[in-house]
Amino acid sequence: LLLIIVVAVVLGLILRQGTSFKSTFIDRCEQFEGYNCEKIWGAFEKAYVGRDPCEVPMEAYDPFIAAAHFKPACGRMMFWSKTKDLVHDFTEKKDCFLTLEDTLLGSVVNDLTWCGKEGSSETFTTGCPGWTYCENNTVRSFWNRASAAFADVACGDVTAMLNGSITTPFNSASIFASIEVKRFDSSRVKNLNVVLVTQKNFVTNCTNASLKNLQKELDAGIKYNCKEVAEAQIHECSSDPQKPCGSCW
Numbered sequence: 458l459l460l461i462i463v464v465a466v467v468l469g470l471i472l473r474q475g476t477s478f479k480s481t482f483i484d485r486c487e488q489f490e491g492y493n494c495e496k497i498w499g500a501f502e503k504a505y506v507g508r509d510p511c512e513v514p515m516e517a518y519d520p521f522i523a524a525a526h527f528k529p530a531c532g533r534m535m536f537w538s539k540t541k542d543l544v545h546d547f548t549e550k551k552d553c554f555l556t557l558e559d560t561l562l563g564s565v566v567n568d569l570t571w572c573g574k575e576g577s578s579e580t581f582t583t584g585c586p587g588w589t590y591c592e593n594n595t596v597r598s599f600w601n602r603a604s605a606a607f608a609d610v611a612c613g614d615v616t617a618m619l620n621g622s623i624t625t626p627f628n629s630a631s632i633f634a635s636i637e638v639k640r641f642d643s644s645r646v647k648n649l650n651v652v653l654v655t656q657k658n659f660v661t662n663c664t665n666a667s668l669k670n671l672q673k674e675l676d677a678g679i680k681y682n683c684k685e686v687a688e689a690q691i692h693e694c695s696s697d698p699q700k701p702c703g704s705c706w
């Protein structure tokens with residue numbers, strides 16, 4: 458009897474886990490108007506369900522990207538690298554910029570972990586491979602694919618918030634460097650405005666060597682601009698509802 462109870466509890470936990478991931482996904486999706494969230498979920502799930510979680514290439518998410526098509530917000534798109542918390546605190550409070558995580562594409566799974574398993578039709582949220590454990594893991598491939606889609610539609614003036622407290626704010630291993638910048642197309646993107654976020658004793662400024670690489674990587678025809686902005690100034694600006702976006706830096 459004890460064994461049956463234990464098995465039932467474990468099974469219950471496993472099933473509940475899968476359901477709660479799906480309901481989080483659907484709830485978040487429904488915050489956006491005009492989408493068929495069940496259909497988007499179906500396309501998303503197809504990428505990894507029943508597969509080895511280390512063998513999910515980014516292309517596996519193509520049907521999800523197609524189902525969750527979104528309209529680009531020219532002039533308002535915000536990219537970032539190593540500034541996750543600051544940038545999202547900012548875009549949450551001020552309505553001027555949109556990160557990938559503020560769109561349906563990124564918000565449905567932001568801060569979540571998920572994967573499938575061979576021979577199973579479930580979605581698991583524990584025991585999934587970590588970001589660097591294997592190249593083609595469920596979560597990493599998702600962010601690679603979603604970031605590519607976000608960068609593909611980038612248009613007008615594009616902003617990137619980079620971290621001026623590290624020696625390599627433009628790191629070739631990052632998604633921003635390895636995927637997004639490479640996909641900015643000069644027929645759509647006019648300017649790349651880098652906001653280099655600095656702290657008190659900052660180690661990096663706009664003359665940084667990695668930022669030279671960024672300029673080299675940019676499609677000819679895209680203008681580049683860099684501005685050092687103190688982190689405190691960004692915090693002040695986002696917490697003051699009176700201050701217009703354009704005055705933050």
Ligand code: AVW
Nearest residue numbers: 536537538539540541557588589604607631632633634
């Ligand atoms: P990031 P990116 N282990 O701050 O330029 C676990 O480096 O890459 O910025 N999680 C990781 C790891 C790791 N080693 N590396 C990255 N991550 C995850 C989408 C973690 O969640 C937007 F459009 C970390 O916070 C941005 O423009 C996140 O990836 C661009 O891609 C970002 O790592 C930011 O990617």
